[in-house]
Amino acid sequence: MINGHTAPGFEAVRAAFEANFAAGAEVGAAVSVYLHGKPVVDLWGGMAYPGTNRLWERDTLQVIFSTTKAATATCLLLLAERGEVDLDAPVADYWPEFAAAGKDRLMVRWLLTHQAGLAALDKPIARADALAWHPMVKALAAQRPLWEPGTDHGYHALTFGWLVGEVVRRVSGRSLGGFFRDEIAGPLDLDFHIGLPHDDLDRVSRLVMQPPTFGELPEEMRELAAAFMDSTSLTRRAYGCVEPAFDHNSPADQVAEIPATNGICTARALAGFYAGLIGNQILRPETIKMATIPQTSGPDLVTRRPFHVGLGFGLPTPTAAWYSPTAFGFSGLGGSIGYADPETGIAFGYVMNHVRSGPDADEPAARLSKAVNPAGP
Template sequence: MTPSVPLIEGHCDARFAGVREAFEANFAERGELGAAVAVRVGGQSVVDLWGGWADSKRTVAWERDTLVNVWSTTKGPTALCAHVLIDRGLLDLDAPVATYWPEFAAAGKSSLPVRYLLSHRAGLAGLREPHSVAELYDWELTTRRLAAMEPWWQPGSQSGYHALTYGFLVGEVIRRITGLLPGAFLRQEITGPLGLDFTIGLPEKEADRVAELVHAPAAANGERAASFSQLPPAALAALGNPPVAAAEANSPAWRAAQIPAAGGHGTARAVAALYDIVARRGLAGDRRVLSAEAAERVREGQGACRDLVLGAAFGHDTEVGLGLWLSGPQGAYGPNPRAVGHDGFGGSFGLADPEAEVGMGYVMNRMGPHLANDPRKMALIDAVYAAL
């Protein structure tokens, strides 16, 4: 082990030694600070590794139970909540959103179906009026503004990544049906019964376990800001209204808030287990969370296109299913084009591949400049599939 690689703890089956090597290389070659990776194959844990530092000053070691904000990797568990309701016959993908949320019918949205919310095709990628981070913590205000707004584009015609609004849109439908905010529903129906260390809305008593997020280097941030200036209005609203970065996400207010598109906190182990529910066609251990049909529906493609928000970053067409992105021909989530997953701002991700029976999670605190497909992510995924 080189001096630049911290002590790596946990377990890794011999067959997956390449994953450990890739994880170590992330520290030695790709600027990793603190991180964890977990892989499940056929429902069994084959990799569960962690290492590095939970703070920027490198004084607090990353532990087995260190939590970290996973940004948009949160969208997978939020979508899972919606699919539980679909599976139970309480939510209809093709019913108008206004059936459950009457105020949503404003501004020509009376017939907009639920499936457009899950697939980023609702045209509500970002709010039109300025919305502060503090206002983002106000659930009623944020959902009221979303219900009243006119879509940026013709709903259903194209996807456009709903970076923050996704969680409020899907989450408010969940709340209208169940009476519970999505974080409470997730805990009651999924993470609580399964004992998974993942929350949307971090309890104050868990604050001591949370890693400090460290933003990408200033030069990379400058490049990102320059690229933002070229974006169309809908993309600017999606990615910059409000502007959110590590400083805000390290605050107690962010950690406690209900932000179901970007505010989840968990371990890699928990992320892998949540995405593994899709990989195992609805099973978690011997417990059925979703029917096999419902789990398959999660990755039902809604049409490939150049995404209106992230298209320039990807440089190619992509396809969103009903809550997760398909790996596609570019292999964003491994070589199976029908594998699915979700990246989080800065580098985290969850992956589900039912054909290979792989569920995977990766979390970290040193955020990279990439909007998707961080090199650390791709190195880990490549190592998993090389071992299969």
């Protein structure tokens, strides 16, 4: 059963949401859309906790994996906008220990553009140490760059959060999650957390992890699949720098701050965050414009595919369902996504607990986005 509302003119979004469930693509999910700061779609449905009778409710929370990265980047951009951080200054100006291993001239902006050369560690760190924050920060400060910073780009799948978050912590005196809560989520009344309060643990939907289906990948993605199978590849090391791997169904992972991957929110809050970005409630328009200028091109060293990114915000390729020359956002493992388009005034958030893999992972979100913007590609 689908709950919620759609404003006149957005009925196609409800139809697409229902179709995703009918096709078996969803277990539990929610989608929200704002238009010029006003909510026009707010839908949810399915099971929040498979194997029980717990349905997805209006305030059900969901882990959004890398969709978190845009919120993390926004914290640093806000400090830069206020003049408290110079994006062209060395990271070591704010984090002196970071100057080790030849990183004394590594610029802050390269943390946002995945050009820092710190996508992996020479030696993986224990999960308990990663959850504790400071051991991971110490390891990154000591790590030598894996390529000359600023000369190439490789997706910092996990390390992005600690790198950006530690600069925010050093400058503001607050953890990344605390800064996000105080400066962004709190003022906008967003049910969006990086480091979940213990009292909210029972509201988090349980992830259903679909096994990888690499054998079904199209040819253009087979290089990435092969890299994942090679334990020595940069790809495998970037995603495997914490051992054992995180388990985002675990309360320990949910209450910790892992700013690259464990944001927890409602679809309403995710769309509201993007509505705030293009509604001048978080960053100034000139900051958004600066942050959405493409900074990288060509194949990414980690994902082995083109990765379009500005200063922390992902930029869609022309084949993406959410494509617009003025759109920006970020997606996460399994298909969650948040984005905004200043040109149309659309802000979009989609979250789900069925974490899909393979070439069809983004299809449910794509169908919803297409219903919002039928004129898109």
